[in-house]
Amino acid sequence: MPDTIYQSSTTAPVNIAVVKYWGKRDPKLNLPTNSSISVTLSQADLRTHTTAACSSKFTEDTLEINSKLQDVSGVRTQACFRELRSLRSALESADSSLLKLSTLPLRIVSENNFPTAAGLASSAAGFAALVRAIANLYELPASPTELSRIARQGSGSACRSLFGGYVAWQMGEKDDGSDSVAVEVAPASHWPTMRALVLVASAAQKDVSSTSGMQTTVATSGLFPHRAKVVVPAAMAKMERAILEKDFATFADVTMRESNSFHSVCSDTQPPIFYLNSTSHAAIRVVEGINKVAGKAIAAYTFDAGPNAVIYFEEENKDSVAGTVQALLGGLDGWKGKTFETQDTTKLDQKAVGVLKEGVTRVILASVGEGPIKTDESLILATGEPVNK
């Protein structure tokens, strides 16, 4: 067995929060100042594919993303490696028949099927896939919630990508973070008709990283404590109920308010952080217009730490929502050949329509989807080399 390559592969999904995570009460352990909720998007549309391998043939732990070697010395990656090895090591101690995989160097190879820098929460899918792949390699009997405690230390929102469907990250109370984990609010099958349309506003790297941005907000925003203590707990309760009752109007209302609240504490930061640009503002006005025409909330916008709009809607309203956007942006990439019933766009804010047409570079269509899926498709050859080399 000396030069054997042990390996396991998985895919993991992107999640887009509808109650937002922004602020750490413990930056080292990635413990948040408030709970959050997200929708997991289908991996056919957006996913990270990761193979974890270990072998005495390897000389050191390595991580490669989209064919680029990454620095693994950071505390976040180290925390994930350490915690997973520790769980494997405990198994090995209890059962001497087990191979001592925990002592072997790891080689992780990962690929995203979407642009890393597009502000699409690639680190969430990435760390979820990394943790899930190593857990599979080590044959850990850990539940997704147990693994979420580890993935959280890689990237906070990664903990939510260990589940499909509708997922809550409970902030927890303990200093050691053991109760700051992700749980399923409802599986994708509970409310399978949820759709997301991403309007990619720019593939430029963001000015302020979420990691440094959120801690500047915690340190300087006068409005932030009220958001963490009062606004988010109320939003969490409303959102959980909306999901359980499949109440889209409430889901939409909370989603849009939460996005606005999050970006408001960003702009209340000193110096202010502006993730939304004129394209984002235009997307908001167009969604408002779609809802006005419909006479009720059938579309909900949300923005992460970047200008891309994610528009949630239900399958039954695909023409009114996606059809309206397609009438404006039908020439862009990302529609995957789908054609929606074209809509009258004359009632929309025409200034916003003009800005949107100029500022969106591509769209991505997705559905609510499943959590990490084990796959036989490997990114590491039997020789131990990455397949793309």
Next chain:
Amino acid sequence: MPDTIYQSSTTAPVNIAVVKYWGKRDPKLNLPTNSSISVTLSQADLRTHTTAACSSKFTEDTLEINSKLQDVSGVRTQACFRELRSLRSALESADSSLLKLSTLPLRIVSENNFPTAAGLASSAAGFAALVRAIANLYELPASPTELSRIARQGSGSACRSLFGGYVAWQMGEKDDGSDSVAVEVAPASHWPTMRALVLVASAAQKDVSSTSGMQTTVATSGLFPHRAKVVVPAAMAKMERAILEKDFATFADVTMRESNSFHSVCSDTQPPIFYLNSTSHAAIRVVEGINKVAGKAIAAYTFDAGPNAVIYFEEENKDSVAGTVQALLGGLDGWKGKTFETQDTTKLDQKAVGVLKEGVTRVILASVGEGPIKTDESLILATGEPVNK
């Protein structure tokens, strides 16, 4: 005396808040949810000139602004007319030798020396001038603070334009608004070296009026109550002390945080209100750059309900602040022939510099200035006709 034209003229200043007014606890009486503080700008640069006349020759109350007749039937204008007439009427009742001016129709003619729609608080200067001119015409023995109670009912922030220098609008506690008045924090002579540079980003009318916008914020923003109850009271105390101690670093810090806090509750409104645009964001980055180069806060940005930046600085830093902006925008109107020492702008965010150059249409230079000034220059002829007819 039947056809005599009685008249009196005044000018009144614009004020730019450094602790912001946003939200009414009583929309009818214009009673605010929080106190505010402003700096009064010099009337040589920005002013409303108003003549108030009354005569039995007139058939009804009229108000003309920049040669356009206005509707005077609104509750705000009516409240000002009613309260001022009531004070005059009390004088007439007490002293039968006084002319019964309170019974005569009023003709008000007003002119701004700046574009009304540029988002430069024209209603504040306008109502302050209207109230001050009628009070002079009626020879009311009322103090500026007493008149501020009336001007407040015309336009909230107008109450602060009845004073020069540094002015607080105390929100008051009473239901009838009798204690919601403006007071002087310090006269202009206390800190005469304060300067303001306005970057006019657009002369377009704003999308959402402050009147309707602020009440939507009060009704829908989850962060707003915390701003009104916690953030602003702390800012008021800090700002008053900064003004009394002429502590520019604290003045700048509170001014910028307050502007950001105000615009953050605007964007936390449902639907969100965005007064800042990319030009405004660029102005913020340029001010941050000026302060970074100086190694301390020598410039402070603030934005009212529109995209124009107002940059406060002290005379001693005019070259570092106005000189830097002039190096970028020297070709625009509004420098009044003033030339500042040109500055190295290479350390500024060059993307922001580009956006600023493209988005600013003119500048206005101003100093801290005096309150309303009585003038013999009349806008109404001896015949009772406006001079410009």
